[in-house]
Amino acid sequence: MSYLYNKAFVFFALAASLFPAAGASGGQSGRQQKQDRNQQQNQIRDQLQQTQQQEDQKDLKSFEGKIAKKRDRFFLEASDHKNSYRLSEDWKAKHFLGKTVRITGTLDEDSSTIHVRTISQIPERKG
Secondary structure, eight states: OHHHHHHHHHHHHHHHHHHHHHHHHHTOOHHHHHHHHHHHHHHHHHHHHHHHHHHHHHHOEEEEEEEEEETTEEEEEETTSSOEEEESOHHHHGGGBTSEEEEEEEEETTTTEEEEEEEEEOOOOOO
């Protein structure tokens, strides 16, 4: 994800360096230059957001298990009872403590952390 932030920085730095030169040589009014600059910045921002969303969708996974709390941190104890994942968004998880849930998010395998997109409770099966 930091790669995308670095990419965004490069885009904005390049855009900032190009806009003054383009406005000065075009003989446009200051207001028109500002409108053009804003429009180009908005286009760059939109492109970056689309790229980020595509990357997020590509890495999105679903996890099931029970929410547990250890030392003021929330974890997902996976249904297979083999894995435990730290949850990056504690404020979302605290409402589901002790409940069986399905989490959609991205997994940081290095730290075994799930970056939570959504959490929903799974009804307990009877019988």
